[in-house]
Amino acid sequence: MRWAQLTLVENDPGRYDRQFWLDYFARIHADGACLSAGGVVAYYPTKVDLHHRSAWMGDTDPFGDLVAGCRRLGMTVIARTDPHAVHQDVFDAHPDWIAVDADGRKRRHWASPELWVTCALGPYNFEFMTAVHKEIVSRYAVDGIFSNRWSGSGMCYCEHCQRNFQAAAGLALPRTTDVGDPARRAYLAWQQDRLFELWRLWDREIRAINPQARFIANSGGGALSPLDMKTVGELSDILFADRQARRGATPLWVNGKSAKEYRAALGSKPIGGIFSVGVEEPYRWKDSVQSDAEVRMWVAEGTANGMRPWFTKFSGTLYDKRWLATVEKIYSWHYRAERYLRNVRPLARVGLVYSQQTATFYGGDRARERVEDHTLGFYQALVDARTPFEMVHDRLLDRERLQTLKLLILPNIACLSDAQCEQIRAFVRSGGSLVATLETALYDERGGHRSDFGLADLFGARFAGRVEGPMQNSYLRLERDRRSGAFHPLLAGLEDTPRIINGVRRVEVRAIGGDTAVPLTLIPSYPDLPMEMVYPRVEQTDSGQLFAREIGRSRIVYVPWDIDRTFWDVMSTDHGTLLANAVRWAANEEPPVTVTGPGLLDVTIWRQRESLTVHLVNLTNPMTMRGPIRELLPLSGQRVRIKVPGGTTARRVHLLVADRAPSIESTPGFVEVTVPAILDHEVVAVDLEPT
Ligand SMILES: [Zn+2]
Numbered sequence: 001m002r003w004a005q006l007t008l009v010e011n012d013p014g015r016y017d018r019q020f021w022l023d024y025f026a027r028i029h030a031d032g033a034c035l036s037a038g039g040v041v042a043y044y045p046t047k048v049d050l051h052h053r054s055a056w057m058g059d060t061d062p063f064g065d066l067v068a069g070c071r072r073l074g075m076t077v078i079a080r081t082d083p084h085a086v087h088q089d090v091f092d093a094h095p096d097w098i099a100v101d102a103d104g105r106k107r108r109h110w111a112s113p114e115l116w117v118t119c120a121l122g123p124y125n126f127e128f129m130t131a132v133h134k135e136i137v138s139r140y141a142v143d144g145i146f147s148n149r150w151s152g153s154g155m156c157y158c159e160h161c162q163r164n165f166q167a168a169a170g171l172a173l174p175r176t177t178d179v180g181d182p183a184r185r186a187y188l189a190w191q192q193d194r195l196f197e198l199w200r201l202w203d204r205e206i207r208a209i210n211p212q213a214r215f216i217a218n219s220g221g222g223a224l225s226p227l228d229m230k231t232v233g234e235l236s237d238i239l240f241a242d243r244q245a246r247r248g249a250t251p252l253w254v255n256g257k258s259a260k261e262y263r264a265a266l267g268s269k270p271i272g273g274i275f276s277v278g279v280e281e282p283y284r285w286k287d288s289v290q291s292d293a294e295v296r297m298w299v300a301e302g303t304a305n306g307m308r309p310w311f312t313k314f315s316g317t318l319y320d321k322r323w324l325a326t327v328e329k330i331y332s333w334h335y336r337a338e339r340y341l342r343n344v345r346p347l348a349r350v351g352l353v354y355s356q357q358t359a360t361f362y363g364g365d366r367a368r369e370r371v372e373d374h375t376l377g378f379y380q381a382l383v384d385a386r387t388p389f390e391m392v393h394d395r396l397l398d399r400e401r402l403q404t405l406k407l408l409i410l411p412n413i414a415c416l417s418d419a420q421c422e423q424i425r426a427f428v429r430s431g432g433s434l435v436a437t438l439e440t441a442l443y444d445e446r447g448g449h450r451s452d453f454g455l456a457d458l459f460g461a462r463f464a465g466r467v468e469g470p471m472q473n474s475y476l477r478l479e480r481d482r483r484s485g486a487f488h489p490l491l492a493g494l495e496d497t498p499r500i501i502n503g504v505r506r507v508e509v510r511a512i513g514g515d516t517a518v519p520l521t522l523i524p525s526y527p528d529l530p531m532e533m534v535y536p537r538v539e540q541t542d543s544g545q546l547f548a549r550e551i552g553r554s555r556i557v558y559v560p561w562d563i564d565r566t567f568w569d570v571m572s573t574d575h576g577t578l579l580a581n582a583v584r585w586a587a588n589e590e591p592p593v594t595v596t597g598p599g600l601l602d603v604t605i606w607r608q609r610e611s612l613t614v615h616l617v618n619l620t621n622p623m624t625m626r627g628p629i630r631e632l633l634p635l636s637g638q639r640v641r642i643k644v645p646g647g648t649t650a651r652r653v654h655l656l657v658a659d660r661a662p663s664i665e666s667t668p669g670f671v672e673v674t675v676p677a678i679l680d681h682e683v684v685a686v687d688l689e690p691t
Pocket residue numbers: 099100119120121122156157158159160161162
């Protein structure tokens with residue numbers, strides 16, 4: 001439930017205070033440890049040839065001593081290896097183990113030039129590191145091997161990669177990142193196969209020695225992550241998201257987003273959130289310490305979203321000790337609240353789909369803008385709307401995975417196979433709702449352009465042959481229903497304006513007609529300069545820019561423009577209103593929790609065996625979109641209305657951070673409480689009993 005990572009530096013042995021660390025682990029109730037063992041530096045008396053022993057360890061066994069100390073505390077122990085760099089003697093003995101750049105040069109390490117960068121896909125990993133992993137597991141009976149930077153440091157053109165790729169694909173290694181290039185496409189597939197082969201090899205060899213132990217890769221993530229998350233989820237019994245801290249303009253909720261992305265692949269298996277106590281800007285001050293408030297908020301976001309905390313500290317010798325009290329405070333609360341943090345499943349009813357194949361084959365080199373920015377915009381809108389939601393991997397759209405969800409959101413999920421489109425149709429047939437944007441399903445799973453959306457029958461609109469953009473100075477006209485004269489519920493809150501701003505890119509579409517409502521139409525771009533020329537040339541068109549349908553219990557909203565990406569870019573409140581309306585209208589049910597009050601809150605809701613919890617993370621802070629948080633600012637009264645699961649009643653309600661009982665009102669099927677103040681994080685815990 002609570003992890004401690006101590007990454008020793010080479011000169012720690014004989015110098016750092018081991019007992020200090022063991023005492024600290026005990027004091028914070030850490031029950032899992034990740035400790036440096038081998039790879040670039042071995043911290044135990046290895047017998048593997050060329051495995052570089054710490055020059056400071058003499059005839060001691062620093063790793064073994066730490067393992068023994070942690071075992072005395074009853075902790076789970078995993079060994080950390082880092083295979084990405086080697087010393088000169090390895091280069092001299094096996095020059096073919098070294099990574100090679102596109103110009104044929106062996107790669108020196110970018111930060112430690114006396115070291116060499118290794119090839120991840122050849123005998124160095126497959127043979128040498130396999131021997132290292134076997135030695136560690138057989139000597140120390142650890143519960144797992146956690147390998148950092150195990151999957152390579154960019155393209156490698158070494159003799160093994162050339163030969164093996166040629167043998168597998170019949171092609172020379174690509175020299176471009178353009179996914180239109182057949183060699184690049186073949187390489188992406190081959191590299192995945194090779195890394196998963198390595199993963200399976202290490203896992204098999206580890207389990208042959210200790211059947212309870214696993215190989216745990218430091219890998220995984222969202223749409224932009226390179227390894228297929230469906231396979232990652234199948235291979236893992238536990239996984240840790242290495243999202244150590246914010247850098248630059250990063251919203252606080254990004255740590256919660258990571259948790260959701262990992263859970264989409266791992267389901268109910270445990271997910272740890274690796275957080276750094278130090279600054280993670282590109283300048284890499286590895287011995288630094290962040291503000292107390294920043295660390296607390298980052299971890300609260302992870303915990304609220306189902307992550308188990310894992311602090312990571314590099315160097316056993318401490319220079320700046322300010323972080324120790326912060327982590328102790330977080331972990332001590334976590335320990336006290338543990339019963340309510342052992343989640344069985346999330347109760348969210350909304351799923352935000354992410355798609356690695358869309359990032360690879362549609363996004364390419366511009367995946368951040370063309371794919372991820374759509375997700376980030378929708379994510380922000382859902383947090384704004386206080387909607388609990390999960391993320392869903394596009395290769396896991398089967399009925400079983402989707403059965404707890406009412407609404408699926410497809411934020412420009414451009415690449416979907418026929419089979420995936422059919423799964424989405426089945427979801428709708430069983431009463432599920434959809435919100436989709438821009439080019440969703442306009443491409444197949446490998447990026448091939450379709451003649452029409454794969455989901456045109458659901459959208460109520462057909463592709464009309466063109467994508468326009470970037471558009472300047474374009475607007476959307478609010479239309480009343482022709483028969484009733486009323487505005488569609490999707491426009492709630494916008495009735496006092498005849499028009500709002502458009503997005504930046506749009507797909508030209510033609511309405512299929514029939515039962516589809518079209519509450520917004522296009523006002524085309526017109527000159528934005530000179531000012532004398534700024535008047536609309538066309539005041540009104542019949543070009544639909546929002547399509548809303550009801551099919552049985554399902555509701556479908558299709559937005560043929562980049563509302564989500566533009567929201568991330570520009571953050572127009574009108575677009576935020578539209579996105580929130582779309583989710584509310586399409587969901588067509590009362591959400592599992594409604595939180596009313598001022599401020600920005602990340603709201604999540606979870607079921608444990610005999611309780612449910614609502615997490616409220618207070619994101620109302622001037623530094624929410626760019627860290628670090630300087631000061632925690634308390635948020636005042638929030639009214640929380642929680643749906644009580646069928647077959648149970650609420651026995652007791654408790655606020656786990658304030659440690660007090662709130663005043664409760666119960667109405668049939670619901671419990672309502674007022675949370676008087678939230679500093680960083682509050683958890684409303686509802687003990688349930690069967691009716
Ligand atoms: Zn190579």
